[in-house]
Amino acid sequence: MATAATNVVYNQVFKKKIADAVRVGMGGGLCFCGINMYFKNEKFYDDWVMxxxxxxxxETAHVMAKKAAKYNLVPVSKLEESRLLTPPSSSSSACTCSAPIVGEALT
Known part of the structure; x- marks a missing residue:
């Protein structure tokens, strides 16, 4: 009879330890995610979120992405836009050739 009672006690202690380990693991995981979202770590987004x-x-991914953008959880891209993508300024010399436009009748 004594062994049955001790087995029950050991089972309760074991279950409590497992529950505590799960709580600590989940808390650590939430802290990890929170810190990476706060600092907007792009590697975290590439490796875990995407x-x-x-x-x-x-549809679900779209709704969640809209909510993440609404609450500013999406990192700003650190890449600079190429100067080749910007339109030329009006002061620069543009091509003023008089070639006919495609589809325009030649006269």
Whole structure:
């Protein structure tokens, strides 16, 4: 009889330790995610967030992406826009050739 009672006690202690380990693990995971979202770590988004979005239904992923953008959880891109993509200023010498426009009748 004594062994049955001690087994019950050991099972309760074991269950409490497992529950505590799960709580600590989940708390650490939430802290990890929170810190990376706060500092807007692009590697975190590439390695963790984007694979999760790719596994979701498209509509659900879209709604979640809109909410993340609404609450400013999306990192700003650190890449600079190329100067080749900007339109030329009006003071620069533009091509003033008089070639006919495609589809225009030649006279």
């Amino acid at each position: 694979p999760l979005f790719k596994k979701m239904e498209p």
